[in-house]
Amino acid sequence: MSYHLDAWGATARKVLLGGRIVRLEGFRATDPDTVEAIGTDSRRVRLLVVPREAPGGAARAVLRSAADGDSTATAADILAGNGVAGTR
Numbered sequence: 515m516s517y518h519l520d521a522w523g524a525t526a527r528k529v530l531l532g533g534r535i536v537r538l539e540g541f542r543a544t545d546p547d548t549v550e551a552i553g554t555d556s557r558r559v560r561l562l563v564v565p566r567e568a569p570g571g572a573a574r575a576v577l578r579s580a581a582d583g584d585s586t587a588t589a590a591d592i593l594a595g596n597g598v599a600g601t602r
Contacts, residue, residue, distance in 0.1 A: 515539070521546035521601045546601040547589035562589050568598045 519540035529536050544550065550560045562580045564573045575596040579587070593600040 516541055516544055516550045516552070518542065518544040518546035518548075518601070545589050547593060562592065564593075565598065565600070572596050572598050 515536060516539050519542050522540065525538050525540075527538060529538065545560075547563055548560050549563060550558055552558050562576070564576050568576065576592055576598055579592045579596055580589075587595065590600045
């Protein structure tokens with residue numbers, strides 16, 4: 515898992531999850547509104563992080579927008595377009 519160093523608090527470098535060791539690495543170049551999971555087969559998936567303060571309706575709208583496979587919007591654009599403040 516990778517995350518933006520300034521957007522997330524300090525964490526352990528490795529955690530045990532489901533009997534497997536998961537490495538956590540922070541980078542300043544990572545989008546602060548996302549986290550990225552990299553599988554053992556090197557496949558990657560980037561996940562949009564909806565702030566917990568977002569009202570339920572706005573959070574659902576963000577997730578619907580993010581699921582639009584035709585969108586080229588950034589994470590910040592998706593959040594802002596649905597009235598949700600990102601981490602920037």
